[in-house]
Amino acid sequence: MRIELQKRGNTSVLFSVLSPLLALALTLIAGAIMFGLLGKSPLNSLYIYFVEPLLDVWSLHELAIKAAPLILIAVGLSVCFRSNNWNIGAEGQFTIGAITGSILPVLNPEWHSPLILPLMLIMGMIGGALYAGIPALLKTRFNTNEILTSLMLVYIAQLFLDWLVRGPWRDPQGYNFPQTKSFQPEAVLPEILDSGRAHLGIVFALIAALALWFMMRFMLKGFQVSVLGQSERAGRFAGFSARKMVWFSMLLSGALAGLAGISEVSGSIGHVQPVISPGYGFTAIIVAFLGRLNPLGIIASGFVLALTYLGGEAAQLSLGISDKVSRVFQGLILFFVLSCDTLIHYRIRLILNPSAAQEGKS
Amino acid sequence: MFEAILLTVITASTPLVIAALGELVTERSGVLNLGVEGMMIMGAVAAFATAQLTGSAYLGILGGIVGGGIFSLLFGFLTLTLVANQVATGLALTILGLGLSGQIGEAFVGMPGVRLQPIVIPLLSDIPFFGRVLFSQDLIFYMSVALVFGISWFLFKSRAGLKMRAIGDSHGSAHALGINVVRTRYLAVLFGGACAGLAGAQLSLVYTPQWVENMTAGRGWIALALVVFASWRPLRVLAGGYLFGAVGIGQLHAQLLAQSGGIAIPSQLLSALPYVATIVVLIIISHNRRTTLINTPASLGKPFVPDR
Numbered sequence: 001m002r003i004e005l006q007k008r009g010n011t012s013v014l015f016s017v018l019s020p021l022l023a024l025a026l027t028l029i030a031g032a033i034m035f036g037l038l039g040k041s042p043l044n045s046l047y048i049y050f051v052e053p054l055l056d057v058w059s060l061h062e063l064a065i066k067a068a069p070l071i072l073i074a075v076g077l078s079v080c081f082r083s084n085n086w087n088i089g090a091e092g093q094f095t096i097g098a099i100t101g102s103i104l105p106v107l108n109p110e111w112h113s114p115l116i117l118p119l120m121l122i123m124g125m126i127g128g129a130l131y132a133g134i135p136a137l138l139k140t141r142f143n144t145n146e147i148l149t150s151l152m153l154v155y156i157a158q159l160f161l162d163w164l165v166r167g168p169w170r171d172p173q174g175y176n177f178p179q180t181k182s183f184q185p186e187a188v189l190p191e192i193l194d195s196g197r198a199h200l201g202i203v204f205a206l207i208a209a210l211a212l213w214f215m216m217r218f219m220l221k222g223f224q225v226s227v228l229g230q231s232e233r234a235g236r237f238a239g240f241s242a243r244k245m246v247w248f249s250m251l252l253s254g255a256l257a258g259l260a261g262i263s264e265v266s267g268s269i270g271h272v273q274p275v276i277s278p279g280y281g282f283t284a285i286i287v288a289f290l291g292r293l294n295p296l297g298i299i300a301s302g303f304v305l306a307l308t309y310l311g312g313e314a315a316q317l318s319l320g321i322s323d324k325v326s327r328v329f330q331g332l333i334l335f336f337v338l339s340c341d342t343l344i345h346y347r348i349r350l351i352l353n354p355s356a357a358q359e360g361k362s
Numbered sequence: 363m364f365e366a367i368l369l370t371v372i373t374a375s376t377p378l379v380i381a382a383l384g385e386l387v388t389e390r391s392g393v394l395n396l397g398v399e400g401m402m403i404m405g406a407v408a409a410f411a412t413a414q415l416t417g418s419a420y421l422g423i424l425g426g427i428v429g430g431g432i433f434s435l436l437f438g439f440l441t442l443t444l445v446a447n448q449v450a451t452g453l454a455l456t457i458l459g460l461g462l463s464g465q466i467g468e469a470f471v472g473m474p475g476v477r478l479q480p481i482v483i484p485l486l487s488d489i490p491f492f493g494r495v496l497f498s499q500d501l502i503f504y505m506s507v508a509l510v511f512g513i514s515w516f517l518f519k520s521r522a523g524l525k526m527r528a529i530g531d532s533h534g535s536a537h538a539l540g541i542n543v544v545r546t547r548y549l550a551v552l553f554g555g556a557c558a559g560l561a562g563a564q565l566s567l568v569y570t571p572q573w574v575e576n577m578t579a580g581r582g583w584i585a586l587a588l589v590v591f592a593s594w595r596p597l598r599v600l601a602g603g604y605l606f607g608a609v610g611i612g613q614l615h616a617q618l619l620a621q622s623g624g625i626a627i628p629s630q631l632l633s634a635l636p637y638v639a640t641i642v643v644l645i646i647i648s649h650n651r652r653t654t655l656i657n658t659p660a661s662l663g664k665p666f667v668p669d670r
Contacts, residue, residue, distance in 0.1 A: 003443050005667050086449055138641070142649040147396065147449070148587045149644060152637040155580055163630035285453055324464035331458025335436070338446040338454060346445070346667075 005346040015343040020290055020297070022343075023336035024304070030332050040319055048318055049311035049325075059310060061196030065268050066309050068201035069094065069260035069277070071302035073284035075205075075212045076253030078293040082216075083229040085249045089135065089150025090257040091281025092157035093128040097258020098265040099161060100127025102272050105187035106169055106180050116187050120262055128258015129251045131157065136250035140243050146250070154281070162274050169272060179273040189267035199267035201260070206299065208256055213295035225249070257281060278309060279327075286334040292341075305330060367611065368495055372503060373569055375607025377402070377561035380506045381585035382592065382599045383513055384557020389589055390517060391550035392530035392661035396452025397437050399582025400459025401555045405430035405562025407463040410573045413476040413566075422476060423502065423563050430559015431552050433459060438551040442544050445665040460576060467573045475571030478502065502564045509557070514596040526550065530659035533666045543666055558582065580637065587640045591647050593657035602643075609639045 031049070032042035053059045073090045080087045101124025104116055134153060138144040162178075171181040189199040216222035228235035228245045235242060265276055287305050291298030312326025342348065381398055388395050395401075408429025413422030437455050440446040478500045486497040517523040526546055529536040533543045565577055584606055592598035613632040620627040648654050 005445065007667065081450075088453060138645060142645045143651050143654060144641075144644045144648045145590065148583065148590070149641050151583050152580075152587075152640050155637045156634045159630040159634045163628045167628065282453075282457060285450075286457070289450060322465065322468050324461055324468065327461025328458065328465055329461075331454060331461050334450070334454035334457060335440065338451055339440055339444050342444040342446060348444075 002351045004349045004351055005342070006349060008345060008347055011344050015340075016292065019340035019343055020292060020301070020337060023290070023333060023340045026336040026340075027329065027333045030336075031329060034325075034328065035321075038321060040321070045315065045319055045321075049315050050307060053307060053310040053314055057195050061193075061198040062310055063303060063306050064198040064202040066306035067302045068199075068205045068267075069264050069280040070284050070287045070305055071205035071299055072201070072208055072260040072263070073253070073257045073281060074287035074291065074298045074302060075209045075295045076256035077284055077288045078291070078295060078298060079212060079216070079225055080249040080253045081229075081288060082293050083225045083245050083249045084232075085139075085246055086147045087132060087135065087150050087250055087253050088147055088285060089132070089152075089154045089281070090253065090284055091277065091279065092150070092154035093131045093254040093257035094261035094264075094277055094281045095154075095157040095161050096131040097124040097128035097254075097261030098272065098276055099157075099164065099261075100124055101258070101262025102180070102183075102265055105183040105266075106272065109181055109184055112184060112186050114186060116184075117189065117266070120187060120266060121259060124258045124262025125255040126258070128261060129255040132250045132254020132257070133247075136247050139250075140246050146246075161272070161276070165272055165274050171271075180271045182271045183266060187266060188270060189263055197268065199263070201263035201267050204259060204263060205302070208259075209295040209299050216295065221248070257284075283309075283330055286330050286337075289334060290337050305333070308333075365491065365495060367615065370614075371604065371608050371611045372495070372499065374610050375604045376503050376506050377564045377569065377581060378585050378588060378606050379600055379603035380502070380509060380564065381558045381561035381582060382588035382603060383506075383509050383596060384554040384561075385585055386589050386592070386594055386596060386599060387513060387517075387526075387557075388550045388554035389662055390530045390594060390659055391526050391547050392533055392659050392664065392666075393441065393547050393551055394448045394452065394663040395434070395437055395441075395455070395551060395554055396449060396586065397434070397455025397459065397582075398554075398558050398585050399578055399580070400456035401430040401433050401558035402459075402562040402565070402582045402585075403463040403576070403578045404433045404459045405559025406566040406577060407467045407470075407562075407573065408559065409563030410470055410475060410566040411466065414470060414473060417476065419476045419478040419567050420501070422567050423478070423560065426559045426563025426566075427556045428559070430562060431556040434551050434555020434558070435548075437555070438548050441665075442547050442551070445667055448663050448665070456582070464575045467575060470573040471575070473572065475566065475573070477571040478567040500568055502560065502568060505560065510596050510600045517596065527659070530661055533661045533664070537666075537668055544668065547666075558585075561585070584636065584640055587644055591643050593647070593653070594659065606636065606639065610636045 028046060032046055035042045035045035073094065077087060077090060101120045103123060104120055135146040135150040138149050139146045165180060166178045169180045170178060189201060191197060191199050192203060224240045224245060227238060228240055228242055232242050265272055269276060283305055287298055287301045290301035290304065308326045308329045312323035315321045315325055316323045381402055385395065385398055405426040409422040409426030412425025413419050437451055440451045441448045480498050480500045483497040487493040517527060525541050529541060529543050529546055537543050566573060588599060588602045588606060591602045613635040617629050617632050
C-alpha cells in the first residue's frame, strides 16, 4: 500500500473550512482511545473533559481567562508565521511583558492613581516587543536563526523572573514565599461582568484579533505579510523589504505577548510569582495553526485550546487522571491539524497495489 | 579534582553530541526536524521505563533508541508522506513528546533508577589519567565516539552517504537521477530519532538515573544549535558538544564555589549561561552569510512531492 499526493489546481475551499473540524474529530477519537487505555470509560471521560466545563457560569469565566492570553499571543504569531518568521519564544516575551508591566505596582505600591493601569499595559507591551526585538536584531544583523534564539530567550526570561521574585522583588512580609506584594486595587485589571472573574484581557484579545484581521484583509501591510511570506523574491520585486518585515512581525507579536503577560499577572494572579503561565506561549502556536493563521479562526481555536486546560483540571478532579493529559491533547490537535491541512492543497490517493497502478499508467 | 571535573563534563556532553549527530544526519538529507527535544524526552522515559521493568540498563538503552525512533516516524509520516510544514510538525513533536512523557512517566516519579555501569576496558584503562577518563566509561559514551567516526565515514566516504548529501542539496536532481528521496529521508529521520532517543536514555540512565518531568531541560534545542555551530560536520559536533557540556558543568561548579565562598552570584544567572552561550555561538557562526549558505544543505526544510 502506498499513499500518493496529487496537487490540486486550486486550494480546496471546502477543506480549508473542514480541516480544523476534521482535526478536532480525530483528536476526540484519539482521546477516547487514550482514556480507554487508562482504564476509564471513554465517553464519560470525554464528557467530563470537553462538555462539563461549559455547563456552569464559573467555568465559562475561567474559559475566557485562559482564552485571552492564547488569542492575544496567537494572533501576533499568525502574522509572524505568515511572513515566514518563526518566533517560537512568545513564552519569554509573555514573561518579560509581565515583568516590565509590573514594575510600577511592585515599586510604587502606594501609588493610587487611575493612570497606573494604562501605564502598566503599555510598559508590558514595550517589554514584550523589546524582548522579541532581540531575535529580530540577531536575524537582520547577524543572520541568526530566529527559531533557536527566540527559544533560548524563553529559558533566560524564566530564570530572570525566578531571580526577581526570590530576590529583589520578594515581599518582605510574605512569610518567605517567593512572590511580590499583591497589587494595589488600581493596578488590577477590572472584571467585565459581575458574575465572575473574567477580566478585560479577553476584550483586548478580541480587539487585537479583529484589528489584525482587518489589517491582513484590507491593508497594504497585510498584503506585504502574505507576499513576503510566500516568496521573498516576489516581495522584493514589489519593493517590499523582508528586513523590515522581520522587525514588524517580531515586534508586533512580542508586544501582544507582553500585553498578554501583564494582563494575566494583573487580571488573574494579582501579584508576580515564579510561574505565571502554564505554557501559554507554546500552546498559542497550536492555537495559531488550528485557526489556520486567520485572526478570526484564532478566536475560535483559542477557546478550544482553553477548554483543553479546563478539561485537564476537571479530569484531574473527577477522573483522577493527571493534568498532563491536556498537554497530550494539545500536541495531538496540532498533529491532526497539520495532517488535515494536506487535504487543502493535495488530493490523497491510496494505492493498494503499487505495481498494478504503475502498469495501468504506462 | 581535574579528573573528576573532566568526567562530569564527558557525562554532560555525551547526550548533546549524540542528539546533535542524529539531527546532523537528518538535516544532511534535507529534513529539518525541530522535534529533537520531544524525541529525546520520549527516549528518556522509554529507557527509564524499560530499565525499571526489566531491571536491565542495557535493555533500557534499547528501549530509548526504539522509543525515540518510533516517535520520529510520526514526524516522518507527516512531513514526508503528507508534506506538512517541517517547522510546525517539529514543534508539534516537541509539545506532544513533553506531554506524553509526563503522562507515561507519572508512574515512575521518585523511583530510584537503574544506573548504567561503566565498562572498564582491560589494559587501556591502566594508562595513567587517560585510562580512567576515556576507557572506564559506560557503553553510551563509547557509542557516541563510534557514532562520530562512523557518521564521518558514512557521509564523506561511502556511496550511500554521497547519495544522501545529494538529496539534501538538491532533492529534485537526486530524484531525477533515480535516487529514492522519500525512502532515504525516512531512514535519515528514523536515525535522527534513534540518536535522540539514545541521548535521552543517557540522561535517565547515566546523567541522573531517575525520572524527572522535562528532564531534557532544553538540551534538544541546544543540540539543534550545535548542528548549526558544527556547520553540519560530525567532528565539529564532537568539539562543540564538549564545549557546551563544559559550559554547563562550569556553571554548576561556579554555583558551588560561590555558595561555599559566600559570594552572592545569583544561581539563576549561572543557570542561564548555557542558553546565553548558545545564542552567542549562533551569532558568531551565522554572521557570515556566505559561509552559512555554503554549509547549509540547500534543500533543508523544503517540501518534496515526487512527480511520477
